[in-house]
Amino acid sequence: MLRVARLLAAKDLRIELRSRVVTNQVLPFAAIVMVMFAFALNSDAVVSRVAPGLVWLATLFSLLTLVQRSFAIESADGATDALRAAGVDPAGIYLGKAIALAVQLAVLEVVLLLSAVVLYRAQLRLSGVVLLVTTFVAATCGLALVGTLYGGLAAGVRGRETLLPLLLLPVVAPVLIGATRATEAALGTGGATVADGWPWVGLLAVFVALFGVGGTLAFGPLIEE
Amino acid sequence: MEPVVRLSNAVAVLGQFPVLAGANLTVNRGEILLLQGPNGAGKTSLLRLCAGLLPLARGEATVLGCDLRTNRAAVRSRVGLLGHANGLYADLTVAENVAFWGSTVGASASEVTASLVRMGLSERLANVAVSRLSAGQKRRTALACLVARRAELWLLDEPHAGLDASGRDELDATLRDATSAGATIIVASHELERAGALASRVIEVAGGQIREITGHAGPEGVR
Numbered sequence: 001m002l003r004v005a006r007l008l009a010a011k012d013l014r015i016e017l018r019s020r021v022v023t024n025q026v027l028p029f030a031a032i033v034m035v036m037f038a039f040a041l042n043s044d045a046v047v048s049r050v051a052p053g054l055v056w057l058a059t060l061f062s063l064l065t066l067v068q069r070s071f072a073i074e075s076a077d078g079a080t081d082a083l084r085a086a087g088v089d090p091a092g093i094y095l096g097k098a099i100a101l102a103v104q105l106a107v108l109e110v111v112l113l114l115s116a117v118v119l120y121r122a123q124l125r126l127s128g129v130v131l132l133v134t135t136f137v138a139a140t141c142g143l144a145l146v147g148t149l150y151g152g153l154a155a156g157v158r159g160r161e162t163l164l165p166l167l168l169l170p171v172v173a174p175v176l177i178g179a180t181r182a183t184e185a186a187l188g189t190g191g192a193t194v195a196d197g198w199p200w201v202g203l204l205a206v207f208v209a210l211f212g213v214g215g216t217l218a219f220g221p222l223i224e225e
Numbered sequence: 226m227e228p229v230v231r232l233s234n235a236v237a238v239l240g241q242f243p244v245l246a247g248a249n250l251t252v253n254r255g256e257i258l259l260l261q262g263p264n265g266a267g268k269t270s271l272l273r274l275c276a277g278l279l280p281l282a283r284g285e286a287t288v289l290g291c292d293l294r295t296n297r298a299a300v301r302s303r304v305g306l307l308g309h310a311n312g313l314y315a316d317l318t319v320a321e322n323v324a325f326w327g328s329t330v331g332a333s334a335s336e337v338t339a340s341l342v343r344m345g346l347s348e349r350l351a352n353v354a355v356s357r358l359s360a361g362q363k364r365r366t367a368l369a370c371l372v373a374r375r376a377e378l379w380l381l382d383e384p385h386a387g388l389d390a391s392g393r394d395e396l397d398a399t400l401r402d403a404t405s406a407g408a409t410i411i412v413a414s415h416e417l418e419r420a421g422a423l424a425s426r427v428i429e430v431a432g433g434q435i436r437e438i439t440g441h442a443g444p445e446g447v448r
Contacts, residue, residue, distance in 0.1 A: 003331075004329070007325065007328050007329065011314070011317070011325050014316075014317065014321070015314060015316045015317060018316040018317070018354070019316045073314065073316075076315060077310050077311050077312060077313050077314070077315065078308060078309070078310025078311065078312050079310075079312045079313070079314060081278075081308070081310070081312065082306075082310075082312025082326075083312075083329075084278065084301075085276050085277075085278055085301060085304070085305075085306040085312075086301060086302065086305075086326065086329050086330075086374060087277075087298060087299075087300075087301030087302035088329050
């Protein structure tokens with residue numbers, strides 16, 4: 001399973017390096033979303049206060065694009081069917097695609113966080129760095145795991161482009177809430193302390209564990225259908 | 226020697242519709258078997274059943290010694306199914322695609338190189354992105370992937386579709402080479418003249434049933 005996961009992740013990341021879809025399309029899209037939020041809210045104080053939530057909202061919107069792209073790679077020339085026909089371990093496919101998605105999300109999130117510092121004047125604190133990094137790692141894993149699972153679910157369905165957001169966004173609500181609260185605590189937004197953030201990281205960890213195990217078990221029957 | 230494929234009263238169902246209705250078939254090692262029949266006759270379903278992708282509803286079916294009733298997934302890593310799509314990644318090069326598919330069964334770098342050489346893809350084309358290949362070159366790349374995957378049974382659905390005359394000649398030569406190397410091939414095709422010349426045996430699939438058209442022929446094909 002881990003060998004297949006490494007193989008799939010390396011393949012997806014190599015395709016991204018060649019096509020540069022994240023660099024040329026998803027990153028600019030996320031940056032535009034951040035700028036549009038600033039235009040819509042039109043207040044430095046408000047934007048600074050809600051900066052963590054906006055970062056994670058922009059991440060979620062970008063996640064939809066990344067997941068669609070991840071499965072479009074497979075369906076373009078029938079590779080999903082070919083993987084199934086070749087007897088490739090579905091759990092390995094799931095983990096491999098989730099790892100590749102997590103790497104792309106991590107790059108995106110770093111850019112979004114830096115954008116928040118520049119555009120929204122969000123304050124990074126040394127005391128909150130560990131919480132911030134842990135939050136980003138946990139939320140990234142959670143989003144990648146659930147995104148891959150629902151991407152696989154929607155991939156074989158007619159109208160998948162519109163179905164995916166409908167299925168995925170409600171499920172990732174706990175990640176949005178947990179990651180936003182924990183990021184607020186790490187940045188000290190609204191007087192929150194670092195200690196306030198750790199229970200939310202716990203929520204993210206539970207989410208990762210649930211979808212890590214559940215997704216690994218469910219992905220095979222899912223693509224088999 | 227045990228047949229590569231043995232179906233006995235095999236029934237397969239898609240939704241409520243029986244796509245194979247009591248099919249009987251035996252395919253021996255090294256054969257090139259041509260499936261002919263009208264659209265919707267069950268040719269693709271027969272290939273997908275043999276690939277372990279379509280469940281067996283009734284009857285008996287063994288492929289490469291694997292019982293499809295009890296564990297159809299077991300046969301998949303030993304079978305190569307090439308449908309209308311090639312299963313290639315457009316942004317990767319020919320060599321990277323073949324290496325990827327070879328790696329799914331743990332093929333070594335030398336096996337991947339040998340696959341490229343065998344399909345005439347080892348030189349200039351090896352480092353060309355699949356998105357820049359012609360239809361025939363893509364088909365050859367997909368076949369190289371089957372070779373790298375060490376497929377023992379090749380299941381080809383309309384393999385000549387989209388190929389020009391030279392691409393078809395290359396494909397035929399490739400299939401003959403593959404059988405010489407020990408592979409068994411089942412081809413579904415509407416191009417009876419070309420595929421018939423290649424095949425050692427022809428069967429007709431109609432209404433989910435199988436009927437033998439010709440017996441075994443010499444290496445130059447069915448008379």
